[in-house]
Each structure stands twice: as C-alpha cells, then as structure tokens.
Amino acid sequence: MRSGWVSGEEVDDVPPRPPVDGGPLDWGALAASLTDELDDFARATLDGAGGERVYAVAVHLFHAEPGGAISLPVFAAAGEEWLDRQAPEAREELRWSAADWPWQRFDDWREPGSWLRWGERVTAEAVQGGLDRWHAAHRRFLDTVVRACERVAAGLARDFPRAPVVVPLDPEVEPRGRAMRAWSWSGRAGGTSDVAERGGGRC
DSSP, rough: OEEEETTTEEEETTOOOOOOSSSSSSHHHHHHHHHHHHHHHHHHHHTTTTTOEEEEEEEEEEEETTTEEEOOEEEEEEEEHHHHSGGGGHHHTTTTTTGOEEEOOSSSOOOOHHHOOOOHHHHHTTTSSSSHHHHHHHHHHHHHHHHHHHHHHHHHHHHTTTOOEEEOOOOOOOOOOHHHHHHHHHHSSOOOHHHHOOSSSSO
C-alpha cells in the first residue's frame, strides 16, 4: 500500500478513512482520501498512456455556492500527442481546457459513494455558521486541493522521469512552484507577469 497523508504528514500504510456522519470534518482524512484518489488517477493514466507524453494532470470543475453546497472537483489529464492531433487553431485553448481532455475521472472513486459523501461533509462543515465561516471552510478546502496536487506531483517526480505537472484549474486557485509556471502559460491567471506579481504562493 502506498503511504497516506494525515494532517499534512506522510504516514506509511494508512488507508484513507471514509467520511462518517456527525461530528466536525476530519480535514486530515479528506486530504488523505483526495491525495490518494488523485495519485491513483495520475499513475493509472501514465501507466496506460501507451507511450504518449502526458504533460498535465488537472483537478477541475470546482463548484461552490456561497453559503451553500461545495462539491468535490474531478480529475483530468492530457498528452502532447493528443494535443498535436487537434486543429492548430484550437491547440492553445485546448492545452488548459481540462473538460476537453481525453482522460477523465468524475465521481467514480474507488470507495463507492465517497466522492459524494466528502462533498456533503465539506458542505456541512461550511454551512454551520454565517458567510464568514463558509468562506473560511471553502478557502481551507481549496488549500487542501492545492496541497494534494503538490504531494502527488512530488511523488510522480520521484517515480517518473518525465512527470507531468499536477495543477488545480480554477480562477480562485493559484498553484505553486512548477505547477504555477504551467498555469501562467494558460493565461487564466492573467499571464506570467501577473502571477509573479501576486506571488502565487497562497491558495
């Protein structure tokens, strides 16, 4: 079994714990489950790519209603050869349009129903107070996603000589490091200079 992530620390042989009803949200368990599912998707994609150069794995389709529901995002990946097969005039847009990418994982996590249950638990945590509490929980959720991307990217870099970037694609999220440089290519964060000026280091 791969190592898990609990409360920001790597721990060997710790399976992700499914959410349970009642009580406060276990953010460490959410991070462990999200990291493990994203890592599984990324490695399965790389192993099954048939020699195609996978350049990016993305977390996308974030959905949140201020004061209301927060849904977990989904995963996607794309390769350079796939991009080269697209019409030349479409390539720039498609490079970072994760909804159009050939590899996708939606709510079909390995633990049946866990994708939906985690969204329900995050929502329950966020709506227990006013809007300030909701925004604080939403921000913590986004930061959890960013950290999951960083951890998966670090593991892939150790195990694959040409590892892809692992990046959250959402206007409210600015990834860091290598993923931030990739994000700047898309122009979605206002271009390289804008990202650099804002530092990009905080989710």
